[in-house]
Amino acid sequence: MTKAEKQKEPEKAPQWKPNIVGFLCNWCSYAGADLAGTSRIPYPCDVRIIRVPCSGRVDPLMILRAFREGADGVLVSGCHPGDCHYIEGNYYARRKFIALKKLLDHVGIDPRRFRVSWVSASEGRKWANVVEAVTRELLEVGPFRYEEDGDD
């Protein structure tokens, strides 16, 4: 942690925890998350997991819906390129996410709010690290709200 970040520390409300939606492909990342469990690798508690057949099933609409419903961050995780259970779903997904990412960055939504990872069924440790990293970053960014005032 850099000095500057340490100084920022006290400003944060310590009790705030980010709400993170995780879309995990059934074959790699969901299995990887299961492996983290079987291997008892602890990680932060703030991701709620939605199982999808493939990262290619994840529609950008789902990601924006999660933000609209109040998520502070969204994580999509799939098989490594080339390892897709459905051969190439993650390659298409990657293009879609590149497009969405570009747009979210452009409209000024912090890039740390939308993350993608490749986690294989054997990477329990990596899954824990990904959640750790994503959670840490969101703690730095803070809660997400478009609304300037309370109404919607």
Add this chain to the structure above:
Amino acid sequence: MAAEYYRLNKDKVGELFERARADYDVVAKTRDANGNLVYGRPATFDDVAFVDEQPPMSAKAFALPQTETLVRYEREDEKIRAEGPEAEARDVLLFGVNICDAAAFDIIDHVFKWDYLDDPYLGRRADATLFALACAAVQQDCFCDRISYAEDGVDTVAYPLEGYYLVKVQTEKGRKLVERYHDLFDAEDGDAEAAINTFREKAGTAKKEPLLESARAGLEKAFEHADWEILASTCIGCGICTYTCPTCHCFDIQDEGSAIAGRRLRTWDHCTGRTFTAMPAHQPRDRQYKRYRQRLLHKFWYYPERFGPLLCTGCGRCITYCPVKINIKELVEYFGGLKDTPPGGARHGK
């Protein structure tokens, strides 16, 4: 009530605005972030655009907001709590509104108090006072000169004459406004109606014959006219004409939320859109020209048949902002038999 006439000195307008802000929630034209003219709530008279130029959006949103919550609900354990929106208590003054915008309220009141009393609308309508500003020149595509009743029901109208505004008061609400700030108004002793007529002649807004009302007989025979298909097929089905229109008032009711909490709301809807009247298995207006025809005939046949006035004040926004520049006036004249040549020369020829 019989019309009353007053004079308002041009240098008193700012004071009227500032003082009214203490008593009313004052809505006036101002500029938005992009420099567009909008009806908003400017804080000082410096931010007010007291001009006759039309903003793209009419003033109807102050009586019929684009999105309005009808009821909120919340479920806690087994209990469900529901509550309606709180009534907005404050009187609204629509300050410097165009006549074509102001006149619209009186027209659409009919539908909101017809068989069902629409409380949210009528409540806001009752609380609103209209202080209209007459146009010194016609706007790009407008045609209020072709509609007979364009000022009816407008509480007050200010005509910009040489050196002063001639203020015509037509309703009790208007009289209340003038009485409240009576020190700013002087009595008009001349022939006010004559002055107004001269002003209108000069501005180009004097009533002309034939009025669009006279097209109705023709329209009633034109439902199956073959040229609808070709003339209205350039319509792309967007909501610009209806959403910018001061008299279009259709809305949709939608729910947002979940089993835990949410709300029922209404939002503007538009008959030119393909989801309007679309049912799960059938869409009676299955082509765009039918949807456009519906809009036109509703305004110039069905509505007047039921309620009397045309559902149009001639503001011309639906032409100005139409992406494909469909001209409703030309089409009414053509299908109503007032004109032989179709706009752009397009005929189906079936």
Add this chain to the structure above:
Amino acid sequence: MATIREELQAAVKKLFDDDKIDYFVGYAEDYGHTFPAILTKDSDPSRLTFDRKSYDNLANFLPELRGSRVGLICKQCEVRTLNVLAAEEQVERDKLVVVGVPCPAMLDPRKLTEGAADLDSLDESYWQEKCRRCLERNTPLADVFVGERVSTPTPAEGWPLLEEVEKMSAEERLAWWRRQMSLCIRCYACRLACPLCYCHQCFVEDNKPQWIDKSVAPENNLHYHIIRAVHLAGRCIECQECSRVCPVGIPVDVLNNVLSRDFAERFGYVSGETAETQPALTRYERDDKEDFIL
């Protein structure tokens, strides 16, 4: 432009007389506007024109006329559109007669003041942004060409408005877009004026599930525009009709341009270049570049 007008009207008359087409889609001038018109052989072609206010992307009217033989005025904008539509099997090229024109660059209606004198003489500062980037002023693919061919000036580089927005910080951009989105009235003219938004039902109209809330609020409006841009990724041909038609002046096309520029840089991808260019999101390379995946 008297000559092009006459040539055009003669060409259209000939197409109808030779029974080559059932409909002609072009621009007519009437009641002070230039606007798209669909003509049949019984129509009066004397109002047909092609001028610097011939804004509309006429390819937008093809779905309505599908199955018929159509003559269509095509500027470079329409040509690129047709290529995308052809790649997606939305047009039947053999039923289409492309009427080529020399495009004089379209004017930006927002920059035109009331009663501007001579439209033909207005310089670049009055043009639409897209026209400064135009690669070919004389319709390629034309089956019939009317008017005198013109030279195409060197296309301008860059995306002025996009770059202006990008100069802002992330917070400022969010605030700027939020302000823009607070103006949006969800009339969907941007979508409906877009010849590539041809879905019979748009995601924003879905209500089961209702991905985008129906209430008109900045964040809902923004989500609609973002997803629309995703759906146009690698397809948008930058005709800017979405922005031109917006009644409240939101520069909607900036979002599309974000991806047009990025896909060109990242994938070497230019939409609508040929009729075989498959949409960018329905293809991939194993080594597509990205810099954000963990």
Add this chain to the structure above:
Amino acid sequence: MARVGVFICWCGANIASTVDMEKVTEAAAKLPHVVYATNYKYMCSDPGQKTILDAALEHKLDGIVVAACSPRMHEPTFRAVAAEAGINPYRMQMANIREQCSWVHGDVDEATAKAVDAVRMMVARVAQSLALEPIKVPVTKRALVIGGGIAGIQAALDVADGGVETILVERTPSIGGKMAGLDETFPTLDCSQCILTPKMVDASRSELIKLYTYCEVEKVDGAVGNFKVTIRKKAKYVNTELCNGCGDCWHKCPYKKIPSEFDFGVGNRTAIYVPFPQAVPNIPVIDRETCVFFKTGKCRACEKFCLRGAIDFEQEDEFEEVEVGAIIVATGYDLLDHTQMGEFRYGAIPDVITGLQFERMSSASGPTEGKILRPSNGEEPKVVVFVHCVGSRDENYKEYCSKICCMYSAKHAVILKHRIHDAQAYLFYIDVRAGGKGYEEFWKRACVEEGAEYLRGRVSRVYDEGGKVIVEGQDTLSGEQVEVAADLVVLATAVVPAKGSEELARILGISTDKDGFFNEAHPKLRPVDTATGGIFLAGCCQAPKDIPESVAQGSAAASKTLGLLSKEDITREPTVAVVDPLICTGCWNCVNVCPFGAPEKSEITITVDGKKVTRAVSNINEAKCEGCGLCVATCPGNCIDQRGFSDDQVYAEIGGYLERVRAAKNSD
């Protein structure tokens, strides 16, 4: 409102020690749709299952949420329970509160909150879950084996033995594969040809096996149970009906100096040829690339000398479409292309050869009739260096171990000693991997009894000097720099997937790993299946293997195939994509992206404005859909949805979690 029962499992202490069971139960009971919630020590046990059955009856449940372990563990169990309770199995959802909750979170409050959310999400999901019925597809009782090496031959024989017709496609002129070219085999040193050729003959004689040699798979349509396969029958320019394999043609062919592919260039062949004397079928083919007639239009020697008139220069490639219910892929391996690796000077120094070239030399039926000779001068080598791990276990080339090289290098050292008694073998190795029956004993024998010198270390440099090949390397055990002046250097080059594997993967719609080997469905539990139903793997196309493993996998794939084809029809998961034809525009995005060819171009006729209009629309072939949902997310008009992973279900899950968050955000 649905009537959902929530059943929360303690999993002994596995869940209950970190997640507060009572709190989760209490929260679950209050959720919309939930009419019953309870917890139990082991929900998967008999009494646990009975709890569910009883509650389903008593509370008239129409949906079930089991909050327990991962659905990857017990989803089948609880789906069966649901079915028994009269509830559609697809209206049973599992909330994963063990692997993804209690086992990874220590704080009871946090873990309990997460478990409650998981239950909320699944309750919301169940409420949106439609009842689904498995899809039934009739089965074509015929199998296809691609690749006629030992794995493919074994698979074909076993499938045919089970009474099922089998098509064996081999792209070279003969079946037999790499094994046909090997000398003696480790660890028993029995002759490869002696054990293989009878199987080749069996395959050719079997009434149920149709050999398609010199053929390639061109296209595969359809799905498990009903594939349509287009086979390209390459022109042999020999009428197979008339040819009796007499050999006159290849003996008369004037063009004799063509390096033989089968011999890896150690020997030569003619332009019309059979790859090796024991070829099955024993019918030659003309290689168009090297035949003088095809180049110059003159020669036709073979035609002149063929007494049966079997030569036919007019032949062209033919295509045949066959229907099969299952496909076994056994396309084998090649060696890593040495042009990528300069350091061993392969190709530059003639006395540097690969292990497979050594096999051809030492094979009694090979070009040198079993004599091991230096290619440079035809003399017997006295000092031979064998280099292990050439390109394998090497980050610059292939990270994986090629598995067979340790054993065949040891075998080569033994054979060398047997053939040239005074020869000395040096073996540079990293580790000796000799896991296998009799393998450890075998390499020890090479080392101890046959006097092979094992040097632990990488070779750093190879160069020729004074008619010798100098091999420099390090012996990491002694720490000394070693230099051997060798007569012959044999490289144990890395095993890579056979050429064209990637293209075949695309044709078949199966995936490959990063090295290009075909992916099995599960690395441990489904090593023979691919992720695509009805396509199985055998032999080295999946990973490097020795002969017994290839044979075992060939038999395993055959048994899987027979299992599949023994059914009249097969059931497939109903979680397939569905198109709403009324809103489909026919943009074919789905057709473009689907890896399985499931969306098909189709038409509907609707009435618009009183007229019949025919529109091109997409239609999902359920038999082909693997349920990935890619088309669903790609369709811009949301015209496609996926049963079992529907938009409604995902939406409900998002809302199920976040409605609480959104409500909180709006209230402050």
